[in-house]
Amino acid sequence: MIFYSTINSNKTDILVEKFLQLTQNGISTDEILVLVQNGKKKKIFVEKIKEKSPLGDVGKLNVYSFFGLARDFIEKNWVSAENNIKYQNSPVFAHLCGLETSQYIFKNCIKEIEFKGYNSKINLLHQLLRRYSLIVQNALSNEEIKTREKILHESYSKEVNEAIKLYKMKTLELRAFDYLRQVSIFEYLYKKIKNPYSYVILDDGDEITPAVFEYLKYIKKDVKEFFIAQDPCGSSRLGYLSATHIDFEKFLNEKAIDLREDKPKIINAKNVFKNIKAKTAITSEDTVIKGFIRRDEMIFHIIKEIEELIKNGTKPNEIAVVTPLCDRYLHFCFNKIKQKVFFLSGSEKLNQNSLVGASIEILKLANIDECYLSPFILKGILLEVLKIEGNEAIEISQNYAFENQDYKKNIKEFLKKIENEKIQKFLDFLEKIKNNTLSEQLYKFCTTYIEKNIKNQNAILKLNKLAKQIIDFEEIFNHNFKKINLIEQLENTIISENPLSEEEIPDDSIVIASAQKLIDNEINVKHLFLIDCSNSDWIKQDIGMLYNSWVFQKSWNKKDFSLTDNIELTLDRTARILYKLYLCKDIKMYVYSSIYDSLGIENFGAIDKFFKPAQNIQTNKIIKINPRDDQKPVLEYKSGKMAVSAVAGSGKTTIMLALILKLLEGKIIKNIKSENIFVLTFMDSAARNFKERIKQNFPEMIELPQISTIHGLALRILKENNNYTFLGLDNDFEIIDENKRHEIIANATVNSGLDYNKTELYERAISDFKNDGGNLKNIKSPSFKRIFAIYDKEMKENNFLDYDDLLIFALKLLKNNIDTLKYYQNLAKIIIEDEAQDSSPIQQELINLLAGKWGNIIRCGDVNQAITATFSNSDVKGFKNFIRENYNVQMNKSQRCAIKIMDLANKIIDNASNKAPEAFLNIKMKPVEGKNSNNNDALCLKLFEKSQDEKDFIAEQIIKIKNQYPEKSIGILLRSNRQINSFSEFLENRNIKTQKNTDILLNNPVFKTVLSVFNFINDTKNKKNLQKCLEAMLEIPRYADETGILEYAQNNDFLSDNGAKYMLWWDLKYFLLKSTLNPMELLLEIGDFYYKNTAEFANVAMVYSIVDKIYQTHKTFEQTTLRLNEISNKVNKNAKFFKEEKSENTNSVRIMTLHKSKGDEFDFVFIPELSADNLGLEIEDIKLKDNTEFIQSIKQNPKNKEALMNEILEENYRLLYVGITRAKLKLYLTCAKTFKMYNKEKNQKPCEIFESEASNEHF
């Protein structure tokens, strides 16, 4: 009997009824096999049978999950299997172990096989396990595997097969079988054992795996009757989880009975299924769709809505939240809610739990004689395990830290000297358990030190999981391993599934789960929130370098595999998942997404696409733009290629925004959707700005146009639809930021015997070499070859990509994969590029490729502001040609600069026409009538005798301006970073507040606060450290009145009670006493404490991510803090902090390089130290750097000296032009005739502008 029914229906009751009917008819329970999808459903099924059975003997219930069937079969028939194994040392029972043990075995097998040239060795194990899982669950024969290897043109099949063969052999030798190995043993065994079952009841027939179906096929001849419940739209576990859609009607040769009722819920779910399959938007009255900019906004909005629902009578267990990103940040945010929340997803390392972490550390102490311990951990153990009073614990751990300054001190020796009964008892305890087995040690520790109370329940469950793994290892390897090696192995690898199987879902909690977990547990709620819907993890494609979940399906019968197959199959599974999710809700579905994820990286869009409302949503026109005459032609664009040459301050951004809005309104290109508009900006901040403004105008719009930097677009191309697999990349590839890149190249440089100072040179050289696409064989420099080889190896083995790779790989992908290229060409109906003058040849090639179908390209920029060509890969000539060859709109009016400043800028263009004719296009700035300042005093060019005079003058002017115009902004623009530090120091000494590079980590308040608290905890005894930390903390507004703490700290023992009058003292003491062994937990506490309900809260997630990465590699709190201090003055490109608009402080004078100033504007601008050395405007003033020749030598077409000097000269002109055009009201250009070096005044030649402007009345 086959019947169609859905989850959350009464199908299980029907099957239970069938079971009871059979037993009532005298059939023994021994003869009935019941198969359900998972352990939870097994439990439900068993309870229902128990409940409905008459009193007395219920019988033996052969109710199994798909995996449990195999396990039970092996347990029952082990001796048959054992007698057929050729290896001796037969155990009485097989070791049916957890994944950790088998992974350990697999890991050792891989070591014996060389995967030559395979990238991402860290991911190899994961990929192999997935492949093995697919082979087992799909019951693939060797022949079937070979066919698939051919379809996929696999290059590593030989190595993979060897590894799997070795793994199978080893596990057989050890009789160590995890759940997958159990299935493969089961496949062998059931053919040898007489089938005991005459009746089969199959629940969840749509989620059955081929391996289980093969078994049913095998026993079919002996089975009198099958009872099968199946959902034709089910099979949400397709793909990696290996569910397969079986035609049971054909299998049993009988018609299915459709028991699905015509309830609105089922009709609705079916529509969702159909719509997704047909790629049409879902419109459903019971679905609320909302889009947010930031993820934290979305989360807090949901929390608010949930609180509102509960206030109005909804019970917590009637609400569930589904997300593919059950991360720590979400845990943290939801733990703030007043209701109980139960997380049904996510995994964590066991030692993330404080008590488990402590236990592992204590096992180390018991087994290592000379053991060092992180003082932070020591404090945690003293507080949490030994329950020592707070102040004493701090004192002990700080003393230990102090004694560790010079060398790592043995903790046991240190503790022996402490006069404390608990500590001495603890040391005795360690001595006593020394010779026990590891599992005995753990057991004794737990029973001695861990209280059995509800508070510790989670820790105890995890400790038992740890104990189980240890016991597995001890039994399987018969204690043939060093205890300490096992501890380290377990510490690093054990991932605990959340929740542990022992945990029941409480009936008074809001459930937060992944889609699959919600479905698998058949959770039915009134209100279901689907969140992070724009995150691609919602529709993860299950393919990787060494496995392909689609082709490795038993039913795969095509001869090849294409991108379209991948997209279609993934879509099919997504339809099934969403269908089932709709069956899990009764009243309302909430589909929420955010443009950015927790790290500020844009989401590419995922299931939100299925829900987006009809296109061309009406704008509420918050942004109204009235174009000037010179801007109008931009908005009159119809199609094709158009250049927009826009002078500084001409309103380019505004007009581009107007153009995008017009496109979105459907007024330019018919039937255009937001996904068809590709906008490329130079900076992330510009992309964000565009998105936020579009969102203001189209609040209902869920999917915004693709607006990003070129790197953002490249990342999307690589990641979307798992495209990276076509490049032979593994899915765990990581984009490394410049700091990490610097670290790798610095190591390579130093290890090659070169000076560390050469690192920067090789960073540039490697980038140039990659972008040039040259061949390493043709490079003459042996040192470059050596360093590049080390860098390349390190990158490949760790599956790292740098920013250059991103573009190169994306381009390669599009060029080599016609499917992928067509996909994006179809999408990109129009491409708009901002700052086109800085576009690199690769960027331009990418744009041309993408526009291959529709041919609509708009490139905006200002050739005259191209200032990155000499040190980056930008190519201004490309934009110049584009302007020449296409329709060009000139936006030459600007209302930014005062007339006099504008005149000077235009004059620079004229001046350059003789000395550097290629520097500018002859586009002169024109004022906007009545808008520009007419200030006669707008220019000040001044030469000084001595550099000190120049500086004094600037300080004096700044003070004057600040007194006269406190609200006006001031910028100091300099040629080099070195000058910035010296200027900043000088002005700070004059009590003028300055702000240097705004992008460095320390400028983010969250990072600064976290680092300060970490520094404080790390060393409370060092006065200098304390002072620095307190100064930073005093910047937090709540401590504004507590500056007295500085003096107190200077003159007292800081932790003594006298500090109690300061709130800051109490807060720091609180964090110091925080009984945790995990710095990451502490970080979240700090973030929450200081930034809850502030715009900065979103940045807590980013700081978390930065610190977490460091903690994972540096292992201890102390080393992590040290490293955080090292990177605090650097820019971290991977952390895209959210900033509030206009968050920059006008009180501070902004100091930056001329290069960095592009895009900024200030009321008052100073460009000091304008010497010919710093900014030569004549060819004789241009000097090439020492390394120029070397850099050119690695290029395929090296430039000659003259050409390079001319390029620098041209760029210097443009740099000055950029600097000048930053000023709105007044511009100061200054230089001194001498400068100080080693206490001597040396002459210097001022920049040529002072001479050419000598006749100027302002001079």
Added chain:
Amino acid sequence: MNTFSVNSLKLLEKNKEDFINKYILHLDFLSSNKSTKRGERLHGLISYYIQGYDISKIKNSLAKDEKEILDKTLLLEIFKEKKKFIKSEDRFLIKCKNKDLTIYLTGRFDAVYKGKNTYIIYDWKSKNIPPNPQEDLQSIVYMYCASKIFNTKDIQIKYISLENQEFVQAEFKDENTYLERIFNIIKKLPKKYLT
């Protein structure tokens, strides 16, 4: 919670808090006990032997003393008529009711031997055999359950010491007394834990 084993009932009888910690709140620490493992191995091999499997390969891997124990045990008279063992390592689940409380008893018979009319439950003890088998909770639960499974009151339970092959036995007496004893223990558990 509605299902009880002999071990859980024994713990509940001894200490309610320990029972709740272990079986309801899962606040118990996992340990690997060498003698328990040894007992499991011997039980396993006896069961394989009763089922008629060739155990020579597995037996060779046993420690010397374990092998000796096994050999001695298998020399016992009862194993000469192996076919009379109708069950081995056999799980059971019995539903019982007392007033408004329904519970389930679960466990595993090491072996069940069918005499002429009598069903004899064999229980191999790797440690001590119970000093007072007639009153032992295991006897009560096992014999009560066996009486339901085999639908007879002609039930015995025999505890065999694996160390020295000595044995003690008990016979089925009165169902109501058994139930009373069982439910008296269960009543110690606060109602909120009973589902």
